[in-house]
Amino acid sequence: MPLSRQRRFPRDDRSVAAARAFAAGALVEWGRTARLDDIRxxxxxxxxxxxxxxxxxxxxxxVRIVADGPLVRIEVRDGGSVQLEVPCSAVDADAEGGRGLLLATALGDDFGVTAHVTGKTVWLVFKADADA
Incomplete structure (x- = not known):
């Protein structure tokens, strides 16, 4: 049976650390720490x-975290209308940003975006055996 947990966060810079701690806490509680650093x-x-x-x-x-067998899926859903642009190659070395999604898609084993009537869900799947 899959394990699942989700939590809402306000639009605030402090929410990034809170979301990271939330995800890590769920994975530690479930004993799913094999890819913890990548997922965080x-x-x-x-x-x-x-x-x-x-x-x-x-x-x-x-933020929603689901552990199902050897898979861990993370999802971040927002209500914005901004279309997601995934960089298809390396970002300009002088650029101050633009590497985050490229890095995330490289670390995850599967990636996608699900569009909703309002907003979208960006998700990543990580394959790993449950820790002993």
Missing amino acids: LCVSELATNAVLYGVPPGQEFC
Whole structure:
């Protein structure tokens, strides 16, 4: 039976660290720490994008973590209308940003974006055996 947990966060810079801690706490509680560092980094990147680009003022974003067999899926849903642009190659070395989603898609084993009537869900899947 899959394990699942979700939590909403306000559009605030402090929410990125809170989302990362939330995800790590769930994975530690479930004994799913094999890819913990990768997952924490990716939650940070997706939450940062939600705060900077995806969440309209006064609204929240939602982080969902699902562990099912050897898979861990992270999802970040926001209500914004900004279309997600995934970089297809290396970012200019002088650029101050633009590497987060590229890094997240490189670390995850599967990636996608699900569009909703309002907003979108950005998700990543990580394959790992449950820790003993």
